[in-house]
Amino acid sequence: MKKIDVKNTYDLKIAGGPEEVVLDYEGSDTYGVSPERIKYIKPKLVVKAGDSVKIGTVLFYDKKNEVNKFLSPISGIIKDIIFGERRVIKSIIISSDKKNQQEKITGPLSSDSVKDKSQEDIKKIIQNGGLWSSFIEYPFNRAPNDADNPPSIYVSLDNDEPFLPQSHMFIEGHESAFLTGLNALRVLCEKTYVGMSEKCKVNDPTIREQATHQIIGDYPANDPGVMLYYNKTSEKENDSWGIRAQDVIRIGMLIETGFYPNKRLITVSGTAVEKPMYAWVQDGLPIKDLLSDISDFQAVRVVAGGLLTGQKVLKDDFINYRDYAIHVLPEGREQELLHFFKPGFHRPTVSRTYMSALLKDKEWEMNTSLNGGHRACISCGSCVAVCPVETYPQVTMKSLSDNDIETAMAQGVLDCVECGLCTYVCPSKIELSEIVTNAKNMIAKEVGKA
Ligand code: SF4
Structure with a gap:
């Protein structure tokens, strides 16, 4: 296995990380998705208020890249579509019928039979399964176009940004889906590389032997883009694709079942949370249901995603398509607040001033x-x-x-x-x-x- 020793990284020592305890979250009556929160797309609605939807029904797609579709995480009725200024689609609200009816997206395939499919077949399955945005095409960090073929694909097994889920937590029980997803990626591109952190706690030898690179370093050494930077040998590779292991698992689940995988393992962490932990949640779950212990949302800031790269969300938002972590921070007392990913520590120092x-x-x-x-x-x-x-x-x-x-x-x-x-x-x-x-x-x- 090749080693990549990333020169400049930073060990973010932040309190409030999740215990390795997993809760299964109860369903809600109402779910939602927020097109407004998805970077670099122009959403085109396919549904209207009153429509019936199943798990896997297309709700909207990107007008600039029509294969990039976004599916309903729940079966029920479109209750409302909320528009913001200049008709920006803020949220699509869905009342659950609690029947979990599912759209069939593809015939189920085994891990081995995936290898016999063509590149076009695999693209179509992932696109129709609403998982095309799992890929990031470099250098502009957007979902690829249908005609794009990657010179290489970089998969990061591990997350090093606080407090995204750790690989040993999300792989356990989903080893087969990960391997199936990886086989699908290898159909898309023979040069599919898998980076595994030197700190990776996954024990399964079959998973570990998929790794092509060992990654040495703290945040953000395990970013697929960092692996690309260290591994590329020619300019042609600059438009490679990157994907996280959790998304590879979701692709594997889609292929193995033929249905849209609408559940994900997230972390709920931060010092403002009573019990930081892992939770299996259905996509679209309201943030206020997930954080039902928080009595005063004015006193906290909720960040969806990694602590440095996530987005500020409100209690009326939902677990969205790219959210794998929810972090709750106490609001500071200063009047002037800036972007959430620049929080003030008590007095930590990077430059060794303190x-x-x-x-x-x-x-x-x-x-x-x-x-x-x-x-x-x-x-x-x-x-x-x-x-x-x-x-x-x-x-x-x-x-x-x-x-x-x-x-x-x-x-x-x-x-x-x-x-x-x-x-x-x-x-x-x-x-x-x-x-x-x-x-x-x-x-x-x-x-x-x-
Ligand atoms: S955001 Fe970009 S420029 Fe800034 S440290 Fe990270 S990689 Fe470097």
């Missing part, structure tokens, strides 16, 4: 306070020291402020995996990650990938 640098194993409690205001860049180099793909975020920011995209590209802006670490460590509280991502989006538009 005595806390001596407390190596301490887990820090986070809240949403910034502990101070914005300042100009002081060229301290903290962002460069943590960037896993060796870009120069502070220099890129300056190039971009001069509209010098070419220099930014030469500095590797397209390799950015949007991990958020540069923003997190910046002592001047500059939204570096957002600046770099915006630059990538500008380039995506220019090359017709937006």
